Amino acid sequence: MNGLKELLKHEEEKLQAIKFVVDKRLKNxxxxxxxxxxxxxxxIQYMHCTEQDKNGQFIKKTKSWHLN
Structure with a gap:
């Protein structure tokens, strides 16, 4: 039973770390x-669409949209 608790605690910590990273990325x-x-x-073309611009704005390959 102790081994199971340790495993679940470890998995919970991993999931919390993943959630932290995802939340940080979603802010940007x-x-x-x-x-x-x-x-x-x-x-393939990528377009950034908004409520005001339904057609979208072209995203160039050189433009960085990476989430840090």
Whole structure:
């Protein structure tokens, strides 16, 4: 029984660490939604859509949207 409690405690700590990282990343997310489209040449385009701009703004490959 002690081994099970230790295992559950360890798993709880891992999940809390994951939750902390996810919450931190979600604070930096821009409002709106991501729309993914493909062109005639089978290239993928990413558009940042908001309530005011339903068509979206093109996201260049060089623009960094990484969540730190």
């Amino acid at each position: 997310v821009p409002d709106g939604a991501l729309r993914i489209t493909s062109t005639r040449k089978s290239q």
